[in-house]
Amino acid sequence: MSKAVLTGTHYMTGDEACAEGALAAGCRFFGGYPITPATEVAEHMSERLPGVGGVFIQMEDEIAAIGSVLGASWGGVKSMTATSGPGFSLMMENLGLGLVTETPCVIVNVQRGGPSTGLPTQGAQADMMQARWGSHGDYEIIALAPSSPQEIFHLTITAFNLSETYRLPVLIMTDEIVGHMSEKVTIPDEKTIVTVNRKAPKGRKDRFKLYQPGEDGVAPMPAAGDGYNVHVTGLTHDERGYPVMTVDAQREMMNRITGKIHKNLSHILLNERFMLDDADYVIVSYGVSSRTSYAAVEELRAMGIRAGLFRLITVWPFPGNAVKELAERVKGFVTVEINLGQIHLEVERHVAGKTAVKLVGHTGGTIIPPEDVVAAVKDISGKGV
Amino acid sequence: MKKEVIITGFGGQGIVLAGKVLGNAAAIGDGRESTLVQSYGPESRGGACSAQVIISDTMIHYPYIRSADVLVAMSQSGYEKYIGQLKDGGMLLYDRDLVQPDDSIKEKYAVPATRLAEELGRKMMANIIMIGFITSVTEVVTLDAAKTTVTESVPKGTEKMNLDAFGKGYDYGLSRLKGLERKAAGKTGAMS
Numbered sequence: 001m002s003k004a005v006l007t008g009t010h011y012m013t014g015d016e017a018c019a020e021g022a023l024a025a026g027c028r029f030f031g032g033y034p035i036t037p038a039t040e041v042a043e044h045m046s047e048r049l050p051g052v053g054g055v056f057i058q059m060e061d062e063i064a065a066i067g068s069v070l071g072a073s074w075g076g077v078k079s080m081t082a083t084s085g086p087g088f089s090l091m092m093e094n095l096g097l098g099l100v101t102e103t104p105c106v107i108v109n110v111q112r113g114g115p116s117t118g119l120p121t122q123g124a125q126a127d128m129m130q131a132r133w134g135s136h137g138d139y140e141i142i143a144l145a146p147s148s149p150q151e152i153f154h155l156t157i158t159a160f161n162l163s164e165t166y167r168l169p170v171l172i173m174t175d176e177i178v179g180h181m182s183e184k185v186t187i188p189d190e191k192t193i194v195t196v197n198r199k200a201p202k203g204r205k206d207r208f209k210l211y212q213p214g215e216d217g218v219a220p221m222p223a224a225g226d227g228y229n230v231h232v233t234g235l236t237h238d239e240r241g242y243p244v245m246t247v248d249a250q251r252e253m254m255n256r257i258t259g260k261i262h263k264n265l266s267h268i269l270l271n272e273r274f275m276l277d278d279a280d281y282v283i284v285s286y287g288v289s290s291r292t293s294y295a296a297v298e299e300l301r302a303m304g305i306r307a308g309l310f311r312l313i314t315v316w317p318f319p320g321n322a323v324k325e326l327a328e329r330v331k332g333f334v335t336v337e338i339n340l341g342q343i344h345l346e347v348e349r350h351v352a353g354k355t356a357v358k359l360v361g362h363t364g365g366t367i368i369p370p371e372d373v374v375a376a377v378k379d380i381s382g383k384g385v
Numbered sequence: 386m387k388k389e390v391i392i393t394g395f396g397g398q399g400i401v402l403a404g405k406v407l408g409n410a411a412a413i414g415d416g417r418e419s420t421l422v423q424s425y426g427p428e429s430r431g432g433a434c435s436a437q438v439i440i441s442d443t444m445i446h447y448p449y450i451r452s453a454d455v456l457v458a459m460s461q462s463g464y465e466k467y468i469g470q471l472k473d474g475g476m477l478l479y480d481r482d483l484v485q486p487d488d489s490i491k492e493k494y495a496v497p498a499t500r501l502a503e504e505l506g507r508k509m510m511a512n513i514i515m516i517g518f519i520t521s522v523t524e525v526v527t528l529d530a531a532k533t534t535v536t537e538s539v540p541k542g543t544e545k546m547n548l549d550a551f552g553k554g555y556d557y558g559l560s561r562l563k564g565l566e567r568k569a570a571g572k573t574g575a576m577s
Contacts, residue, residue: 011409011419036427120427181448182405182421184412294446367449 002051005190014178015040015082017149017185018108019048021156022080024187026195027106028054029079031068033061033087036120037176038110041082062087066094066107073105074232076223078160078197082108084176085118085127088134096135097234098169099257102211102219104198106159108172110179113364123176124364125287126339131171132316138254140261142268143171143316145286149183155313161196162268166260167218173315175338177288177367201228210241211253217260261317270313271322275301279308281377282326284347285336286312289368293336296373307377315343323350332356332380336373338364356380386442388525390455391470392515393435393463396425399512400459404436406516406534407526411440414530420445433462440525455523457515458484459498478519480511494522496557502550510550513539517554522562528555 005024012020019041022030030045032038042058049056055072059065065081072079083091088109098105111127113119127134131143142162146152152174163170201208201220208228213219219239222228235243236250261268275297276282285293290311300307310326312319323346327333332355335344344359351357360376362368390407394400401423408421418441425434437450452472458464458479464486471477477486481495496518502511513535520531532551539547 009413011405011412121425177422177448180423182408182419183445184418288448291446291448298446367447369449369451370447 001053002048004052005193006187007189009184009186011182012149012185013040013180013182014146014149014152014174015110015180016044017153018082018156018172018174018179019044020185020187021153022106022160023048023052023054024153024190024193024195025078025157025160026197027078027080027160028052029069029072029077030054030081031057031059031065031072031079032081033059033065033083035062035084035087037112037123037179038082038084038087038108040179041108041110045080062090063094066091066098069105069107070094070098070101070103073103074224074230076226078104078164080106080108082110084110084112084120085114086116088127088130092130092134095169096137096139099135099139099141100137100234100253101232102167102221102257103169104163104167104221105169106156106163106172107169108156108174111173111175119365121176122365123288123367124338125173125175125289126342126364128173128315128337128339128342131173138258140258141171141316142166142168142261142314143173144270144313145173145315146178146313147287147290147311148178149181149185152178153185153187157193157195158270161194164196164198165218166264167198167221168257168260171316173287175288205229209239211237211256212239213256217256217263265317268314268317269319269322271319272309272311272313274309274311276308276310276326278306280306280331281308281334281381282330282332283307283309283334283336283373283377284312284323284343285309286315286343289336289338292368292370293373295370296336296377299370299374300377305377305381305383312343318343318346318350320346320350323347324352327351327354330355332358332377334358334360334373334376334380336360336368338362338368388440388455388523389450389453390438390440390457390519390523390525391435391450391453391467392438392457392459393433393467394459395463396432396434398459399509400434401425401436402538403457403512403516404438406531406538407519408438408440409538410526410530410534411438414533415527417442418445420448422448433460433466435463435467455519455525457519458486459511459515461485476523478515478522480515494518494558494561496554496561498554501553501557505546505550505553507546507550510547513547513550514554514557517551517556518558519554520551521555521558
């Protein structure tokens, strides 16, 4: 057996750090289908998983890949897949199945330029709304956006922990630039890494109800073979898991799966505030675009313009209240993202006309340069471009 | 001190590996910050590709290079694509049999990396020779860090062969620098 946690400092890509984070979190199943720029996550897992007692399967396509991940999770194993835009589109139907069956797993999207085949080797952040609403029906989702190989290592652990805590699929929305970027990644001592495992059921097996929530709103989950009577279906179901086609059953199920997120926002919402305390202008950004934004904040401060960064680490659910509070006291917002305005819609919605809002977007294929952000802030501050 | 290095060539020359060795040597060997981003097309071989390495003593936010201190060109198309990003007074390092630079570039250092690799029997080691050349000419990474990283980055069993290639490029760089010193001192030498 080789080590699951490679304690030490390494020079690795975001994709490799993602795989190492998964292993450190206890992931022991990866079902995937190769696609640029996510292939290296699969490749690294295929090299590492057998050595730590895990299983790697290359499936026939992405639909099967996420199917295998859901199945492995019901087998009691922490499971993951990684893909990019075209594969993410194919996974949408089974993502819904994972949500409605409350199946913990992690899905990584290393975003590239789209639509369709798009720009396979070049980055974008244009799947952010697909992450929110890509599968049909109403639901809440958790999506995290790392900005460096070091952060993707930690956030992959966080993604598994959130997934196991709330019993639902969690998305990691990274991009080609972070995925293929190499930087120093420090992997801590195994003993200091906090990992969470799904709650196991207690009590009489014949009285067990698969979707009966505990006090925290989350139902314990047995693994196949544990001896519990489990019925797992995509149809609307009652607490036992049996299909019930009624308005009441639908309401109860929907309230449970969305309530897990609504009631735990303080635990789920992660963000970073950089020079925000005295800021007149707030840059809202996430993932690789936040690296542009840090550089822009420093340039603006050097010019005497009080700019700050509100970096979204959890992009979904969106931290609407934090934006609302900021909108009460600042003079303007600039959203920076490699798409034509997706998270920007959320910023606009929560600022609700209280102050100026501007988008620095991009059609994709590269990173946004800091000077574009500097120009946008100068523009709304009336200090000229 | 911040140094920004672009390495460019075609897919298959080991351009990204060369970038990875430099970045790794700086980050792990020399204990500094370094960020490597890569760019390549959907074709894995033959297309233009580049590796951009930023080496710094402080945290690196923006990961792309717009004004390079060093451009390393291993193909004419790569040279043409990236020469505009070399800052005034920046250094151009190039494979002398594959790249014809403009006369206007003053700080330029040529090495027949591919030919030297062919003489060693392995054309694919041209990138390692180039890393040796970069190490001696630019000093963006230390010799120890570069050698250790080359050893750790190449397939098992090829370490000695690659270290020889590295040494060849490194020594070629040293002799070029000495030649330039002699030239500056008004002497003419074999290497000038």
